[in-house]
Amino acid sequence: MNYITYQQKDCFTGCVVNALNALGIKCSEAEVLLYGGGFKIRYKTMSTPEDTKYLLYGELREASINFLNMLGVKYVLTEYDNLEKALLVYYEAKSEGASVMFVVAADSIRYHQVFRQAAGSQHCLNILDIDEVKGTARVSDGYIPTTPVLMYEGDVPLGSLYEGYQKSGYNTLIIYPSEEKIEDFRCPKKEKQMIQEMLEHYIKGEQEGENYIGKSAILKICDDLNMIKDWERERFRVKMMDFNTLYKTWGFVGSKRILAEFFAERDFLSEYYGEMNDIAEKWNGLARYIVKTAIAYRPAMIDSFREKVKELVSKEEELFAKIIDI
Secondary structure, eight states: OOOOOOOOSSHHHHHHHHHHHHTTOOOOHHHHHHHTTOOOEEEEEEEOSSOEEEEEEEOHHHHHHHHHHHHTOOEEEEOOSSHHHHHHHHHHHHHTTOEEEEEEEGGGOOSOGGGGGOTTOEEEEEEEEEETTTTEEEEEEEEEOSSSOEEEEEEEEHHHHHHHHHHTTSOEEEEOOOSSOOOOOOOHHHHHHHHHHHHHHHHHOOEETTEEETHHHHHHHHHHGGGGTTSOHHHHHHHHHHHHHHHHHSSHHHHHHHHHHHHHHOGGGGGGHHHHHHHHHHHHHHHHHHHHHHHHTOTTHHHHHHHHHHHHHHHHHHHHHHHHTO
16 A cells, blocks of 8 residues: 555544545545535534533534445444454454554644643544554654644654553544445536535524534634633633634634635636635634633633634625525
């Protein structure tokens, strides 16, 4: 398997795309988003007696699995009871030419300091090789959530890798080589309608039970953040940093940037790429504003954040409306 780590915009989707390309199925994150139905933003709150958790996410993982199912590729997504069982399956899968992805606790990753701020979140790595003698594993990470985004292919200590892997419940995705040639999955004649329906659903912004969908998701969380404006400094900081982790790493920003990538890849959308890319990068830039609000302890900045969000949503509505009408 000729594996190359390519720069991606989401860790799970990026691992899937890099694995598929190495297995001879050429595709992009943008195609996973479109054909897997991934431009779905959701938000809901989950209350406990101790706290209220804000859950903001884009369905990029779901889109990746939908995409694998569409291709008819054999895969296994599961968790294991212990490391011994997980490694047994790993070595067996690698002997069959499969690509293996570990989900790990992000704060166990040592090759970039950005992961120190990611307590409680997970990150995905394709495992290229494990050397028990040297005590290292060679990993592929196509998405380090920095500004600008970075990637990494290299060795990591087995100790920290296994520690993070354990915290995820030994969560593993194995993608096997296809026994038959995968036919071209693309359907250019339907792509315009597919993207139009996806964008229309986003700007419609509905509510499904406890879930706020599309543009309503980010607008609703802005309203809910008002509830923490009177919190004391440390509690406020922790909650805002948790929100920043959700915002940057759970598919919200990633789906915007991947959507911009699709605009660049398709001729019928190329004239809108500059505008979409600008919007996506402004969404990405707002993460720094969230961090600044947390560290400087300026609760009033939540109001400014809300106005910036409303401005970006308005720009999206204007752009998407033009695309829906083409």
